Amino acid sequence: MTSRKPGLNTICTHVGELKDEQFRGAVSPLYMSTSYAYEDVEVKRYPRYFNTPNQRALAQKMAALEHGDAALIFGSGMAAVSTSLLAFLHKGDHVVLQKTLYGGTSNLVTEEFEKFGIDFSFTKDLSAAAFEKEIKENTKVIYIETPSNPLLTVTDIQAVADLAKNHGLVSMIDNTFASPVNQNPIDFGIDVVIHSATKYMGGHSDILAGAVISSEEKIDRIFQLAKNFGGSLSDYTVWLLERSIKTMGIRVRAQNENAQKLAEFLEQNEFVSKVFYPGLPSHEDHELAKKQMKGFGGMLSFELKDLDSTTFMKYLKLIKPSMSLAGVESTILSPTKTSHALLTAEEREEQGIGDQLMRFSVGIEEAEDLIADIEQALEETRKDMLDVRL
Numbered sequence: 503m504t505s506r507k508p509g510l511n512t513i514c515t516h517v518g519e520l521k522d523e524q525f526r527g528a529v530s531p532l533y534m535s536t537s538y539a540y541e542d543v544e545v546k547r548y549p550r551y552f553n554t555p556n557q558r559a560l561a562q563k564m565a566a567l568e569h570g571d572a573a574l575i576f577g578s579g580m581a582a583v584s585t586s587l588l589a590f591l592h593k594g595d596h597v598v599l600q601k602t603l604y605g606g607t608s609n610l611v612t613e614e615f616e617k618f619g620i621d622f623s624f625t626k627d628l629s630a631a632a633f634e635k636e637i638k639e640n641t642k643v644i645y646i647e648t649p650s651n652p653l654l655t656v657t658d659i660q661a662v663a664d665l666a667k668n669h670g671l672v673s674m675i676d677n678t679f680a681s682p683v684n685q686n687p688i689d690f691g692i693d694v695v696i697h698s699a700t701k702y703m704g705g706h707s708d709i710l711a712g713a714v715i716s717s718e719e720k721i722d723r724i725f726q727l728a729k730n731f732g733g734s735l736s737d738y739t740v741w742l743l744e745r746s747i748k749t750m751g752i753r754v755r756a757q758n759e760n761a762q763k764l765a766e767f768l769e770q771n772e773f774v775s776k777v778f779y780p781g782l783p784s785h786e787d788h789e790l791a792k793k794q795m796k797g798f799g800g801m802l803s804f805e806l807k808d809l810d811s812t813t814f815m816k817y818l819k820l821i822k823p824s825m826s827l828a829g830v831e832s833t834i835l836s837p838t839k840t841s842h843a844l845l846t847a848e849e850r851e852e853q854g855i856g857d858q859l860m861r862f863s864v865g866i867e868e869a870e871d872l873i874a875d876i877e878q879a880l881e882e883t884r885k886d887m888l889d890v891r892l
């Protein structure tokens with residue numbers, strides 16, 4: 503590579519690639535060994551030590567993508583989340599987290615932390631002042647997720663990073679929804695960046711994986727726990743993930759563009775009462791999003807006006823119902839019936855998640871086709887409801 507600092511798509515395509523010295527093939531060879539020599543070697547390699555050739559190569563790409571020094575690749579996003587949090591939290595410690603978190607992360611904290619003797623506070627208000635109010639003597643970590651699921655709220659990354667520095671705390675962010683294409687929290691002073699690589703990094707709804715990116719020192723600390731917890735990713739999947747990331751830049755940028763067009767279309771539609779997308783000037787955190795994001799992402803949500811969400815979903819032909827997100831195909835879900843089904847109606851109401859809310863993961867199809875699909879489904883749903891009334 504040249505001395506110029508590589509740009510996004512060059513990092514995606516090339517950083518960390520392994521050379522096929524033997525046959526000079528175009529792609530990284532895959533080393534599936536679980537057993538490596540131990541004499542006269544630099545490192546004692548073993549998949550659960552996170553140091554096989556393919557794991558090291560992909561970690562380099564991850565670190566470059568997030569402007570960090572080092573990275574670890576995990577078997578799932580939750581393995582990355584749990585190992586990172588527990589690496590910096592001990593018995594008697596306290597962590598401040600934002601309330602609107604990925605469900606699995608919320609569950610980890612509320613269902614498991616008590617047995618480790620770790621105390622926690624959630625804040626609904628996302629201002630730095632609200633986070634500061636929750637800081638105690640024994641607080642060690644601040645944890646945020648932005649944009650959040652499903653209402654795409656935006657947390658001020660710089661403000662939280664500064665707050666953590668002022669109080670000597672470790673700041674962590676779940677950067678999954680933005681992806682490294684749209685947001686690089688380390689540039690704002692965040693210590694630990696976590697990804698569910700199952701989402702935009704994988705991008706094809708066929709890989710479960712996680713990643714953590716940070717400084718050498720913090721990655722080493724996370725590694726000390728990771729090797730004991732055993733959450734590494736199979737080298738075969740590491741290799742597939744490396745291939746997927748080659749197109750992440752172009753995929754996510756296409757998804758940004760489609761999501762913007764769809765958000766604008768939905769906002770104008772008479773059957774939609776509200777659209778939540780950080781790229782819309784009507785989004786309450788649009789200015790903040792502009793400050794910290796390079797693109798506004800492929801996730802949006804919207805509320806149907808007087809139309810039944812189940813009926814609407816039934817009439818969609820191109821856009822599929824799906825629990826997960828971030829694939830090249832567009833998918834949709836009702837948070838009330840899926841990701842937030844375990845909350846009580848009051849809790850959902852408090853978080854602003856109504857029965858009419860739809861969460862939309864925008865794919866790379868032609869925007870005009872997606873718009874046409876939504877238009878016909880809205881029309882069919884409206885006719886259905888008229889029939890019922892007549």
Ligand SMILES: *Cc1c(COP(=O)(O)O)cnc(C)c1O
Pocket residue numbers: 578579580581604606647651676678679697698699700701710711712
């Ligand atoms: C999916 C997801 C996770 C969990 O990742 P898994 O790969 O499913 O373990 C964590 N955070 C966010 C924001 C997610 O969307």
